Amino acid sequence: MLHDVVIIGAGPVGATLALALADADLDVVALDSRAEGTVGRGDRSLALSHGARLIFERLGVWSAVAAAPAAVTPIMAIDISQRGGFGHARLDAGEQGLPALGYVVSYRALQAALDAALARSGCEIRYDCAATRIGATPAYATIEATQGGAAFESTARLVALADGGGELADKARRSHDYGQVALVGKLTPREPHHGVAFERFTPEGPMALLPLGNRYGLVWTTTPARANALLALSDAEFLAQLADRFGSKAALRHDALSGFEHIAERQTFPLRLEYASRIVDERRVLLGNAAQALHPVAGQGFNLGLRDAYELAQELLATPREAIGARDHLAAYARRRRPDRIAGIAFTHGLLGVFGTDAPLLSWPRGLALTLLDSLPAVKHAFTRAMLFGIHQGTL
Numbered sequence: 001m002l003h004d005v006v007i008i009g010a011g012p013v014g015a016t017l018a019l020a021l022a023d024a025d026l027d028v029v030a031l032d033s034r035a036e037g038t039v040g041r042g043d044r045s046l047a048l049s050h051g052a053r054l055i056f057e058r059l060g061v062w063s064a065v066a067a068a069p070a071a072v073t074p075i076m077a078i079d080i081s082q083r084g085g086f087g088h089a090r091l092d093a094g095e096q097g098l099p100a101l102g103y104v105v106s107y108r109a110l111q112a113a114l115d116a117a118l119a120r121s122g123c124e125i126r127y128d129c130a131a132t133r134i135g136a137t138p139a140y141a142t143i144e145a146t147q148g149g150a151a152f153e154s155t156a157r158l159v160a161l162a163d164g165g166g167e168l169a170d171k172a173r174r175s176h177d178y179g180q181v182a183l184v185g186k187l188t189p190r191e192p193h194h195g196v197a198f199e200r201f202t203p204e205g206p207m208a209l210l211p212l213g214n215r216y217g218l219v220w221t222t223t224p225a226r227a228n229a230l231l232a233l234s235d236a237e238f239l240a241q242l243a244d245r246f247g248s249k250a251a252l253r254h255d256a257l258s259g260f261e262h263i264a265e266r267q268t269f270p271l272r273l274e275y276a277s278r279i280v281d282e283r284r285v286l287l288g289n290a291a292q293a294l295h296p297v298a299g300q301g302f303n304l305g306l307r308d309a310y311e312l313a314q315e316l317l318a319t320p321r322e323a324i325g326a327r328d329h330l331a332a333y334a335r336r337r338r339p340d341r342i343a344g345i346a347f348t349h350g351l352l353g354v355f356g357t358d359a360p361l362l363s364w365p366r367g368l369a370l371t372l373l374d375s376l377p378a379v380k381h382a383f384t385r386a387m388l389f390g391i392h393q394g395t396l
């Protein structure tokens, strides 16, 4: 049987695509290797833009995520500074006339809400089902998969690969290793955080504190060796190192950082920029982390992946069934995504070039950039909108 679309990977991005197509008269099947009710790689805190919230509202899942205990924390302000240099900027939701600048969302809670919405929608989703190979002819794609130990093969007009960048991803993937890892953990502050996030550029690399329930999600970028040493410290020693690395309270000008009581769930993951040079191929499209995985410094990666899914759904909904997966339609989709992808990758990479370096000569321009950002309303508004909706504001 020829399906219209087979989605490989029903993580947040694949599930969003499936839901956006659920009401259409299309035969869509989603496969995921995880067991029903689980997430593949444990929980993590996703930084969602205001635009991402709008997508989830349109798909009817936002209220379910927001209702889950401590699953969504609004970011009311972002405080940006650099250690060892002047310059400071603060982006404020109130100033921009918005309910929040963005949200910190639990991956597990988001996935649970998406899974529940998919089950309600009647979209066919096969759990415990791992795709092992994708092939293509000019007329259709073939998908080899296993479920419960049994191998089977499906065909589809189009395969949407949203496997998070696993084995099935493009061989022509480009990659840049930043030579750093992100040490993440959950910090309990002494004082309430009032929804203020901190982005601090230090000579060792950027650090971020994201409000998460009544705690902070910490992202500390550093070398692998230093991260291993930090993982081995006692909680008290770790908190002392953190205070030292972040710098003084005066430099941050905020009471929320009067100190931390506790650190939990410390772990690390490598930081790389990876992207596919071509996101479409014969009867196949890549989206989400399968298309590009970005450094978390600017919180752009997941939001870009969601826009991949949403825009692909719009393209498919406007395409006659027989033309789904045809070269010209895929090429049109790739062209449409190009400015947003390039802008997201370049912005993140560029930010690291200017702010993620310890070159002393850059300290002055960095400070000037932060001062300008803080004092010029038009620049601040444009920068805030880029963080909220993506650098290239196509649809949202």
Ligand SMILES: Cc1cc2nc3c(=O)[nH]c(=O)nc-3n(C[C@H](O)[C@H](O)[C@H](O)COP(=O)(O)OP(=O)(O)OC[C@H]3O[C@@H](n4cnc5c(N)ncnc54)[C@H](O)[C@@H]3O)c2cc1C
Residues within 6 Å of the ligand: 008, 009, 010, 011, 012, 013, 014, 031, 032, 033, 034, 040, 041, 044, 045, 046, 047, 129, 130, 131, 132, 162, 163, 164, 165, 166, 168, 184, 269, 287, 288, 289, 290, 296, 299, 301, 302, 305
């Ligand atoms: C360790 C780690 C930590 C991260 N931390 C953060 C963070 O703190 N903040 C942030 O904003 N972003 C973070 N990210 C990035 C964020 O997780 C991704 O942007 C987001 O998960 C991308 O969603 P996705 O649906 O494309 O991929 P994924 O979330 O990876 O989902 C892929 C899905 O595909 C399924 N799958 C995989 N292979 C197959 C197969 N062969 N067949 C069938 N199904 C398959 C998996 O089970 C999974 O459900 C992190 C990423 C990693 C790897």
